[in-house]
Amino acid sequence: MSRTASVEATGWLARLRTDARARFDALGIPKPTDEDWRQTNVQAVAPFAATAAGPATASAAALDALPLLSVLPCRVVLVNGRFDEALSRLSGLPRGVRVTSLSTELAESPDRWEAYLGRAASVESAPFVALNTALFVDGIVVTVDAGVGAEAPLHIVHVALPGAAPSAIHPRTLVVANTASQLTIVESFVALSAGTYMTNAVTEIVAEPDAQVTHIKIQFEGPECWHVASVAGHQARGARILSHNVSFGAALARNDIGSRLDGEGAECLLYGFYLVDGKQHVDNHTWLDHARPNCPSWEMYKGLLAGNSRAVFNGRILVREGAQKTDAKQSNKNLILGDEAIVYTRPQLVIHANDVKCTHGATIGRLDEESLFYLRTRGIGKDEARNVLIRAFADDVIEKIPVAAVRELLVETLHLRLERDFRGIEA
Amino acid sequence: MLKIENLHATVNGREILKGIDLTVNAGEVHAIMGPNGSGKSTLAQVLAGRETYTITDGSIVLDGKDLSGMQPEDRAREGVFLAFQYPVEIPGVGNVYFLKAALNAIRKHRGLDDLDAIDFLAYVREKMKIVEMDESFLNRSVNEGFSGGEKKRNEIFQMMVLDPKLAILDETDSGLDIDALKIVANGVNAMRSPKRAIVVVTHYQRLLDYIVPDHVHVLADGRIVRSGDRSLALELEKKGYSWIEEEIAR
Numbered sequence: 001m002s003r004t005a006s007v008e009a010t011g012w013l014a015r016l017r018t019d020a021r022a023r024f025d026a027l028g029i030p031k032p033t034d035e036d037w038r039q040t041n042v043q044a045v046a047p048f049a050a051t052a053a054g055p056a057t058a059s060a061a062a063l064d065a066l067p068l069l070s071v072l073p074c075r076v077v078l079v080n081g082r083f084d085e086a087l088s089r090l091s092g093l094p095r096g097v098r099v100t101s102l103s104t105e106l107a108e109s110p111d112r113w114e115a116y117l118g119r120a121a122s123v124e125s126a127p128f129v130a131l132n133t134a135l136f137v138d139g140i141v142v143t144v145d146a147g148v149g150a151e152a153p154l155h156i157v158h159v160a161l162p163g164a165a166p167s168a169i170h171p172r173t174l175v176v177a178n179t180a181s182q183l184t185i186v187e188s189f190v191a192l193s194a195g196t197y198m199t200n201a202v203t204e205i206v207a208e209p210d211a212q213v214t215h216i217k218i219q220f221e222g223p224e225c226w227h228v229a230s231v232a233g234h235q236a237r238g239a240r241i242l243s244h245n246v247s248f249g250a251a252l253a254r255n256d257i258g259s260r261l262d263g264e265g266a267e268c269l270l271y272g273f274y275l276v277d278g279k280q281h282v283d284n285h286t287w288l289d290h291a292r293p294n295c296p297s298w299e300m301y302k303g304l305l306a307g308n309s310r311a312v313f314n315g316r317i318l319v320r321e322g323a324q325k326t327d328a329k330q331s332n333k334n335l336i337l338g339d340e341a342i343v344y345t346r347p348q349l350v351i352h353a354n355d356v357k358c359t360h361g362a363t364i365g366r367l368d369e370e371s372l373f374y375l376r377t378r379g380i381g382k383d384e385a386r387n388v389l390i391r392a393f394a395d396d397v398i399e400k401i402p403v404a405a406v407r408e409l410l411v412e413t414l415h416l417r418l419e420r421d422f423r424g425i426e427a
Numbered sequence: 428m429l430k431i432e433n434l435h436a437t438v439n440g441r442e443i444l445k446g447i448d449l450t451v452n453a454g455e456v457h458a459i460m461g462p463n464g465s466g467k468s469t470l471a472q473v474l475a476g477r478e479t480y481t482i483t484d485g486s487i488v489l490d491g492k493d494l495s496g497m498q499p500e501d502r503a504r505e506g507v508f509l510a511f512q513y514p515v516e517i518p519g520v521g522n523v524y525f526l527k528a529a530l531n532a533i534r535k536h537r538g539l540d541d542l543d544a545i546d547f548l549a550y551v552r553e554k555m556k557i558v559e560m561d562e563s564f565l566n567r568s569v570n571e572g573f574s575g576g577e578k579k580r581n582e583i584f585q586m587m588v589l590d591p592k593l594a595i596l597d598e599t600d601s602g603l604d605i606d607a608l609k610i611v612a613n614g615v616n617a618m619r620s621p622k623r624a625i626v627v628v629t630h631y632q633r634l635l636d637y638i639v640p641d642h643v644h645v646l647a648d649g650r651i652v653r654s655g656d657r658s659l660a661l662e663l664e665k666k667g668y669s670w671i672e673e674e675i676a677r
Contacts (some may be wrong), residue, residue: 374515374569377475378529378585379503379536388528392519392568 011129012114013106018125020133027127028370036088036125038055039312039344040283045226046200048166049128052340053080053197057162062192063087067220068155071405072186075155081171082138084159096148097183099207102139115142116176120204121232126256129229131262132202134172139172144181144211153216153403155183162195173203177211177239186406189229191221201229207239211261216244216406218254223278225250233259235266244401245272245301246410248281248417249309258287258316261323272301273397273410275417276309278387283312286330290323290356297332299329302388303398305334305341316348319356326356334364335393387418428453428624431594437474441487445649446485451642454621458635458660459628461646462668468512468626470646471597474626475509476502489593503529504536506592509541510582517569525569526551526588533589554587558614575606583614594618595626600616600634612637616671632664645671 030037032406058079063069077087090099095398104292105113141158145335158171166300177183189199201223205238206215221227227250233241247253259268274282277322288297313332334343347360377386394414401407429451436444453458459636461467473480474487476499487494487656493504510593518526531541542550555562558580570578586594596615600608615638627638635643635657643660645653647668652675653659663671 025530184483360645370515371517373477373499374511375516375520375525376499377503377507377509377511377531378525378589379500379532380528381532382498384528385500388524389517389522392517395519 002269006054007374013110016118017134020130023123024127024130024134029266030127036124046108046123049168049198051167051169053169055082056080058159058192060087060210067189067409072151072153072155075157076140077157079159080161081169083369094150096145096315097150098143100141102141105141110417114158114173116206121202121207121230128200129202130231132200136172141174143176144178147180149182153186156187158189161193162197166196169202171201175205177207177213180210182212186216188218189221196224198226203231206231207235207241209236209237209307214242214402218246220248221250221255223251227253229255231257235261237263238265240267242269247274247275247282252281254283256285260289260291262291264292264294268297270299271397272329273402274303279308281310285314286317290319290326293324295326299330300397303334305336306338308392310339311343313345314348317358319351319353321352323353324355330360332362336366381385428490430488433488435483435670436480437483438480446650451624452625455641456625458576458640458643459646465646467646468597468648471509471595474595475499508586508589508591508594510596512572512598514578514582516571518571520569522567522569523565532587536629551637554584555595557617558584559610560584575602579603579611583611593624597628601630632660635660647671647675
């Protein structure tokens, strides 16, 4: 494919990719002895992580049947990491918003992207970002012109069509929000066929001064998927990034989500919700790099665990020298519904400034017996009382999602899972 | 209406109720008094179906139906209401949702249709007036951030909404100032009806100045040791519980 060949261009891009490959070869697939991967074993992907999945064709009908596709009209579709123009619906894009294929952009105007690609997502200590940078065959570039406020959310749909042999998809998304622009992106990950595969996605968000980007990531892949994703922001003065990260569980899902607050008054909010059962494993590593003064950040991750599932939360906050008046709040709350479920939660605060506020808190608990009894003494049945309390726990984060269609889908999915998988589980 | 016979109950293998016999007829208000640790609150919780207690013997029959093997929600649907001593705060669960779910579950059991939103609000507003609750309360989460008095009023308000056959008030007077006590008592008195039995569990006589009982029982060490009319409560106030305990010991 000419597009794929074009990504193997010369100059800065060739260097970026060669260096990334060298970095990956040096780091290797993380081992459980690596500090950032102690509870998350990804050795199983080693045989196929560097085997890029081939092109595939998805049917429009199958796609339309997926959740959210019919309710979010403005969409760009990637199949096995490649832009699929026929399946995308971009006619409704607001003026000033451009959505294009990354490989096309890199072929036609490579110099334009030198300052952006790799700016937010460093390969330094991130083997999977390095692997994605070395191996992506395509991806999506979204740009918003200065001052443009895009009302309707743009839906980026990552479709996996795994083949017979295990392989990996390395989609790359670059979002550039120019000065004082506003944009909402929903990025969802789905599979349209069964089979073992790995998703290794990297999304970079560059928010120029006073820009506001809302990024909602939803992971819906099946039980044979190994999902690794990085969402990395880079924020200039006064820019805001709101990140929502929803995991409904793969075999294993690992998210590295964070942002560098690189201009005064920049603000970042990270929300997360995960729901796992069986032997599912979800690992969220968040990071906030406070590089400039007067930046607030706020994060709240909440999870529901049933069965033998595992959840890892690691919240890293770095306050660099001179980043005075940093105001960082972090919270991670877990509700355990299964007897064998395990949560590992850890705040990781590194502070090099002296006039800052950083708070963190974590809870791991079961449904409150007193509350259950209270509801039941009012005639509310046991299952409903339990579901009501679970909903109340999850609502905190679900309600913050600014796209109604996504909220409704989450409520519906949560309800379905409570009925199907968590029914009759004792508190 | 309510007939308790030889009720024995344990928690963690320890017997708390040691053979309670009590009959409360429709239209009557009975007060259960007794020193701390006598089993008053246990009795209230056992009637409501708290699973931490095990009924080891005896029966609880309400309006001809044996409650003792029933789940708490089934008892509620049969007409049992417990006003909690410590009402539970449930952040994230709105009062409107909660009341509607409770009311409609009970209505369904009684063979009635769900109330629609308009009828429900009208019904609820009428009850709120009686316990002098502000309407803004409906927009809040169940008991969240309520003062002690507000929580107790909320219990009485819920009782009015759910219209039980048997209302059990567990230390509803504790932590109330005199004004709040009067409001709560007004609510309970408004609920007195020939179709309802009311059991008031209290440590102090004070509440009984406002909710005048037909019968007073004294509970000590898991048994009813004295029964009488209102004058028994007044006597207890004068002499204290040690008098009863001494008499039993004799």
